Amino acid sequence: MVQTFGCQMNEHDSERLAGMLEADGYEPISDQTQADVIVLNTCCIRENADNKLYGALGNMKQLKDDNPDLQIMVGGCLAQKDRELIQQRAGHVDVVFGTHNVHRATALMADARRDGPITEIWTAADTDDPFPSALPARRQTDYAAWLTIQIGCDNSCAFCIVPAVRGAEISRPPEDIVSEARRLAAAGVTEITLLGQNVNSYGRDLAVAVRRSGGTGIRVRPAFADLLLAVGGVEGIRRVRFTSPHPKDMNTEVYQVMAGTPSVMPHLHFPLQSGSDNVLKAMHRGYTAARYLAKLSEARETIPDLAVTTDIIVGFPGETGEDFERTLEVAAHAEFDSAFTFVYSPRPGTEAADLTDRFCDPAEVKDRYSRLRTVIERSALQRHRAREGRVEEVVVEGPSKTDALRLTGRTGQNKLVHFPKPEGPLRPGSYATVRILEGRTQYLLGELVEVTARASHRTRLVVL
Numbered sequence: 402m403v404q405t406f407g408c409q410m411n412e413h414d415s416e417r418l419a420g421m422l423e424a425d426g427y428e429p430i431s432d433q434t435q436a437d438v439i440v441l442n443t444c445c446i447r448e449n450a451d452n453k454l455y456g457a458l459g460n461m462k463q464l465k466d467d468n469p470d471l472q473i474m475v476g477g478c479l480a481q482k483d484r485e486l487i488q489q490r491a492g493h494v495d496v497v498f499g500t501h502n503v504h505r506a507t508a509l510m511a512d513a514r515r516d517g518p519i520t521e522i523w524t525a526a527d528t529d530d531p532f533p534s535a536l537p538a539r540r541q542t543d544y545a546a547w548l549t550i551q552i553g554c555d556n557s558c559a560f561c562i563v564p565a566v567r568g569a570e571i572s573r574p575p576e577d578i579v580s581e582a583r584r585l586a587a588a589g590v591t592e593i594t595l596l597g598q599n600v601n602s603y604g605r606d607l608a609v610a611v612r613r614s615g616g617t618g619i620r621v622r623p624a625f626a627d628l629l630l631a632v633g634g635v636e637g638i639r640r641v642r643f644t645s646p647h648p649k650d651m652n653t654e655v656y657q658v659m660a661g662t663p664s665v666m667p668h669l670h671f672p673l674q675s676g677s678d679n680v681l682k683a684m685h686r687g688y689t690a691a692r693y694l695a696k697l698s699e700a701r702e703t704i705p706d707l708a709v710t711t712d713i714i715v716g717f718p719g720e721t722g723e724d725f726e727r728t729l730e731v732a733a734h735a736e737f738d739s740a741f742t743f744v745y746s747p748r749p750g751t752e753a754a755d756l757t758d759r760f761c762d763p764a765e766v767k768d769r770y771s772r773l774r775t776v777i778e779r780s781a782l783q784r785h786r787a788r789e790g791r792v793e794e795v796v797v798e799g800p801s802k803t804d805a806l807r808l809t810g811r812t813g814q815n816k817l818v819h820f821p822k823p824e825g826p827l828r829p830g831s832y833a834t835v836r837i838l839e840g841r842t843q844y845l846l847g848e849l850v851e852v853t854a855r856a857s858h859r860t861r862l863v864v865l
């Protein structure tokens with residue numbers, strides 16, 4: 402079994418790990434006590450990820466005592482960061498591997514069976530191909546796929562551990578991205594999400610490489626907007642999404658491509674982090690609240706019917722009550738469709754983690770957090786109610802998790818719609834129009850209007 406703890410990049414790696422194990426003859430199961438191999442794919446972006454991992458590993462000690470043949474493997478960002486520490490804290494772990502050597506996981510498993518516990522962490526420089534698309538992937542769905550366009554991050558947000566763990570930005574060559582999109586389309590995928598730490602700075606490093614090699618291409622830097630256009634134009638791809646862009650690098654060109662390419666979905670995840678200029682400065686975000694809002698207005702003016710979501714951190718070191726009021730104001734003004742809200746968590750090795758004398762009072766942070774949720778949920782509900790009566794196309798995800806008599810679909814704006822199951826099967830990956838009957842804070846309720854494209858039955862294992 403493969404357990405995932407983190408972001409979309411992490412989930413995508415888990416799909417690769419599951420694919421590799423399946424290619425080696427393993428079958429996925431959900432009962433830990435029956436597993437021969439358990440892979441924990443970790444994340445280190447917030448502190449509770451560490452606690453969760455070490456908690457999960459603690460619980461697995463007994464499993465390993467009961468079944469000495471069980472192999473426990475730990476990969477991902479936290480493994481990349483903690484390295485040998487993992488086996489020091491949990492001696493029953495057989496293999497520790499990093500984000501740059503996911504493709505080595507099954508080989509390491511065999512080595513560990515023979516030679517005992519192994520920690521192997523690579524950097525980007527150790528690998529010829531930082532984007533190993535030749536790995537099999539066991540995707541969670543047949544119709545939707547992640548496509549990594551860039552790894553690493555060249556920014557230095559004061560709260561964030563990612564640059565230290567994942568290293569400098571590396572962009573994947575555009576032709577490789579487009580050919581992977583074509584292969585995915587040929588395998589039946591209709592929705593692609595482009596993944597990167599900072600997708601809209603895509604190509605910066607490639608431009609440097611072109612200049613160094615003396616190339617004189619007319620366009621020195623392949624821009625993210627070009628890539629969106631190219632992937633959006635791949636036959637069979639009905640929906641393109643991306644996550645996450647950085648507001649400071651966002652430009653009009655991207656908005657224009659979003660507006661002018663029907664397959665690029667009208668949803669922008671636009672991480673605000675804070676609404677206070679003082680805090681934004683201390684975070685090194687590279688924009689002010691006014692600049693953020695100006696970019697957002699331009700996006701909304703250019704892209705019809707745009708949904709906007711965000712990330713906000715509460716309690717960054719030194720955040721005052723005044724600073725937090727600014728965050729509430731900006732969030733209210735921005736009218737987000739939804740938001741991931743986080744309590745600041747110090748990550749050792751980051752700039753902000755050293756500001757211990759400026760840490761906020763936890764009780765105060767808790768109070769701010771719930772006030773922020775109220776503001777976010779107010780705009781979410783308003784925006785969802787405003788959709789009542791519309792007819793929207795959804796991709797069918799499957800039965801609703803809470804009501805077996807309903808199906809769940811996802812709209813272009815990335816919203817969930819629950820609607821009564823029709824007579825006869827409607828497979829996941831089918832497209833249908835639904836009428837929105839009621840907007841709730843987290844989702845919409847609707848009724849089926851018409852099936853627009855039926856998904857055919859396919860094998861779930863796709864080898865790219």
Ligand code: 5AD
Nearest residue numbers: 446560561672712713743744745746
């Ligand atoms: N504490 C709290 N939230 C964090 N994030 C990143 N680092 C931290 C941290 N140390 C949040 C940011 C980012 C999202 C992926 O996680 O909001 O956009």
Ligand code: SF4
Nearest residue numbers: 554556558561563598
């Ligand atoms: Fe972290 Fe900032 Fe890079 Fe995002 S842009 S990964 S928050 S350093």
